[in-house]
Amino acid sequence: MSLAQLKDELIAYSKTIGVDKIGFASADPFLQLKDRLLIQQELGYQSGFEEPDIEKRVQPGKLVEGARTIISIALAYPSKMKDPPKSTREDRRGIFCRASWGKDYHDVLRERLKKIEEFLEERLPESRTISMVDTGELSDRAVAERAGIGWSGKNCAIITPEFGSYVYLGEVVTTIPFEPDTPITEQCGTCNKCVDACPTGALIQGGQLDSNKCIAFLTQTKNFLPDQYRKKLGNRLYGCDTCQQVCPENKGKDFHIHPEMEPDSEIAKPKLIPLLTMSNREFKEKFGHVSGSWRGKKPIQRNAIIALAHFKDKKALPVLIDLLKKDPRPVIRGTAAWAIGEIGSLEEHNILNNAKNAEKDDDVVREIEKGLNLIENKH
Template identity: 30%
Template sequence: MSLEPSLDYSSLANNIKAWGKSLGFQQVGITDVDVSQHHQAFLDWLEKGYHGQMSFFERNIEKRLHPEQLVENTLRVISVRMNYLPEDAHFASNLEQSDSAYISRYALGRDYHKLMRKRLKQLGEKILSHCDTLEFRPFVDSAPVLEHAFAEKAGIGWTGKHSLTINKDAGSWFFLGELFVNIPLPTDEPIEEGCGTCAACISICPTQAIIEPYKIDANRCISYLTIEHQGAIPEEFREPMGNRIYGCDDCQLICPYNRQAPTTQEQDFSPRAALKNLSLIDAFNWTSDMFLKATEGTAIRRIGIERWRRNVSVAMGNAPYSNEIIACLKAALEQEHSPVLKEHYQWALRQQEQKGASMPGDAIPIIDISRQQARLIRSIKKGLPRDA
């Protein structure tokens, strides 16, 4: 244990929270490294294959379960949250516009990983200037860390039934980060779980990926399918995807705690112009260079142009009947060499042609959205005035 006899760790902890807020974190909590209460649930989830193709969960399991093995001499974890919902957020309205691309809110602005890691490093350096024996290491989705478990123990919020951290005042529109330290700071207390009997997130999930409270089957999750999953998207999940081409926010949009969620002051999280009100046809027609330019500095870039087109083609298949979409898909199919993309283009074409065949000759296509999606939109309009 690293001790400085003359140091008042209680005062230091209070200062750390103040310094964290001055760096742009809305909340800072401190916990020990014991997350044993989450061990069995994580191991069971892994054993059942609910992590899909995310093989990184299979590596460094002991370090994930025992943080002191990840960073030697770690005694405490400083958990932080940073809000990312901007004041001009109108992203949810895209769910009503079936010919527009829906992108998860967190990905519309700058990639949060580097921003938060830099701030956490600055926090560590500030602590070091007051504590010579400090050793620290920041993490933001960059290592085997049970971030939600730490946030829960540090009093940031509780783990909701959709497995995300919820704060009663801030909802869940925030990012989490951690600073591992080797000093015995006083710890914070967890807060009371607030979901109660509410199961809105479970019932609204388009693919029923929340198989039971607090347990997600990633293989069914639209966020996983559009971001992490490589290869063909299983057909059973394509129609439920609707126009969601990168991620899915449904379980957060329906959550009562998000109805009055606070906005962020971080301008970097404001939606990029190229990603706002993006039509499916425009998104599909991006060249590799256009994709790289439009997604520069965002989390979207990591999926690459092939997965991007795969996802957009599914949304095009789900869109209202359109001669332009059909022509676009046919032209792309003639030039495409990827078996995966060809298969998705063909599926989307069949979906469009079936819609066309069922329409009277002079009929105007009707936008058809799922009952869950319609319910979600009604809830947004009632409870989320920023996105109405």
């Protein structure tokens, strides 16, 4: 069998296992990406979640000796929820980003990639392969761009002509020398909507992101959220979709192809107050299968507290006061104190004062003082 035939067979097979788009790229070093990554590093724009060794990120040959091809796959996910629950005054709700709506995409893509690896190994047993999704060394987006899956948008997402940017990406590095596909020309043109709409100014310019300002990154951090970003968070619990929502290429794009990606609305858009008292076990049982749970419950609970402050939800005060007095985690106590200040009045001023006198943690004391100032400024 020729390599061209094998490629055609693999493309046909990929459709039968639920791959929406497949592309082939050479495994040559990503030299342009290397330059970009070095600049990002110099500017301090990296999030810290990336592979620290830049050479591994740009040299596929360091991952598989004799690597010749990278096979990129894309799976489309939904952008709209069927019958989404309303966030009401009685029951305020938070939101998980669309990429965390269904089953954890790492698991979904790994299943597909494993089948592709097995398909290739069965036909060419001497070939070597390795696959990865998101947390691997390579840049999924750089691979997808080179493989003709889509172009790299100004919002730093891969934009496909068929599905917009609502796609999950993964890749297989192989020693099989497939004919590479042609990259798609960048089509953002003069459009700058994503850069203009970014809530925190994290998109410095088209294609350049300061990860440390990005709400998607900030929602995953575990410490106190810096003051300047709290009001920007809104009711986001995990991730941010703003730069995708404003993109004209995503207009009308909503695909419900894969049942495992369908959101459970009570998980994707959960009630905020019940989140605050969940045990670890309850959190794992309810949210453990979605990608947004990977950092555990603390960041989600911190974000839920900030969301309740955003809504000025007075019904949350009893549980926030309880967290301030009893929660063992300084970040939760302190964020609760700040939120009490955002929501409360003179009655809560006394509660915060008493808590300040009893508090041993300096960071929490500072947050209590912020809460006290917020109440004082209202009166």
